[in-house]
Amino acid sequence: MPRSTPPARPAPIPRSPRALLTWAVGSRRRDLALACLLYSTHQVGEALVPVVIGATVSGAIAGGTPLELGFWLAVLAADFALLSSSYRFGARASARAKQHAGHALRMRVVQSILDARPGAVEEHAPGELLTRASSDADRVGGFVGVIASALAAAVALVAAAVVLLVSSPLLGLVIVIGTVAVLVANAAIARGVEARSGDEQREAGRAAVLAEDLVRGLRVVKGLAAETTASRRYTEASRSATGAATRAARAHSLRDGVTVMTTGLYLLTVVGVGGWLALSGALSLGGLIASLGLAQFLAGPLQTLAAVPAAAARARASATRILGLLRADASAPHTAPAAPHDDSRQPPASLEVDGPAGTFTVPGGAMVGISTTSAADAGAMLAALREAGASRPGLLIAPHESALFQGSPRDNVAVVGPADRVAPALHAAFADEIVADEVGEGGLRLSGGQRQRVALARALAADPPILVLHDPTTAIDAATEDVIAERVRASRNGRTTVVLTSSPAWLARCDEVVPVDGGDRVEAAR
Secondary structure, three states, X not given: OOOOOOOOOOOOOOOOHHHHHHHHHHOOHHHHHHHHHHHHXXXXXXXXXXXXXXXXXXXXXXXXXXXXXXXXXXXXXXXXXXXXXXXXXXXXXXXXXHHXXXXXXXXXXXXXXXXXXXXXXXXXXXXXXXXXXXXXXXXXXXXXXXHHHHHHHHHHHHHHHHHHHHHOHHHHHHHHHHHHHHHHHHHHHHHHHHHHHHHHHHHHHHHHHHHXXXXXXXXXXXXXXXXXXXXXXXXXXXXXXXXXXXXXXXXHHHHHHHHHHHHHHHHHHHHHHHHHHHHOOOOOHHHHHHHHHHHHHOHHHHHHHHXXXXXXXXXHHHHHHHHHHHHHHHHOOOOOOOOOOOOOOOOOOOEEEEEOOEEEEEOOOOEEEEEOOOHHHHHHHHXXXXXXXXXXXXXXXXXXXXXXXXXXXXXXXXXOOOHHHHHHHHHHOOOOOOOOOOOOHHHOOOOHHHHHHHHHXXXXXXXXXXXXXXXXXXXXXXXXXXXXXXXXHHHOOOOEEXXXXXXXXXXXXXXXXXXXXXXXXXXXXX
């Protein structure tokens, strides 16, 4: 018997939003390092432009020769070539780091959803999951791109401060103090941005959930003539999302305003001090030109650094939402994956259940019916079965409403098991009679009964040691339901099956029936 390949170990769950951001940054460290290097080279080249121009002017005033002037012009041209090429390739590396980091996080979220343990993500609507896997992941990826620009801006500030400290210690000191003041002011504003950003994403997810529900149930809404009520509910959710987005935009605008104001005051101070030094003779004309050019250039790096706290706040808010989803999966009861089984060596699996019907045992290899007409009791019973199977490998709960994928009925069944199980499963579920080539999005091209038959066939093809079916044939006529119940009974012979239903056709095929609504456990007469 061939040895199965062990599944890859999942990445550990980060302990905090900061740790998740660190993981995202580390996922593209090479591209990020290259972007930082090239962006820094570009910024240093930008900082050298006013310095070279100042040296050129000083040389011309001092009576320099045409050869010296040509030399400085050649240096200036080489500097522009360097900074242009550095920015071009740095931007490419930054875009790769940003997009791939966001995609890596998105794939991690999707993988967590697909591999979620029972009960882990049921409380999140699909629209909310989509928001976390898309816009939240993109925000975290966007922050990875910001890091390269921020580091390059810091390098530019250091280079400019060094140049100015050498030419004029007072002017260099003014730049250092002004930079710190601008960053502190913007960091204080960023705290409000983080809270507003989290609210914005939360309300957007809520509106997406409601929109999805309305689209899915559009025919039902029209049939009930509930268009006005549905429209009003979505309008309220949309207005709430708009309000949250507006508040977030106001916080960002306040941050932008503070950045412009503090940067302007900083530049005004630098220009004033530089002019005073030039008038007093402590700074040459070329030095003044270089200093003022550097001060004007530093507006860009300063604004870049000032935007970092807000970008980090938005990324932390999104990372918190994503981490909540990853932690929900980790904290949910774990059901071990079904191992390859060999009926000749392994006895049929039994199950100890403690639920609304009391404590009872589902014998291995038996087909047990759980009879209830209450939706609340059915939900509690499913939760009890899920908890009971947390320590048992191979439990599969087939929900009452199962999602179908694009493709044919056979494609939907083949996705869960080997090819030799597809035809028997389709036959047992009476789904081999369905002639549709495409089930459509969500199975919309099929009738309700056809969708249930395809979903049942898919569950049978998985062939788990313990299969739980919840009202698998409520949309199917009585005659067909009777045939399906008999075929499923034969198909699952020797395997443990639990059917949560009130259907007489199913309960009649069960070895035992456990009533949830009261009464004694009975052994069916077969």
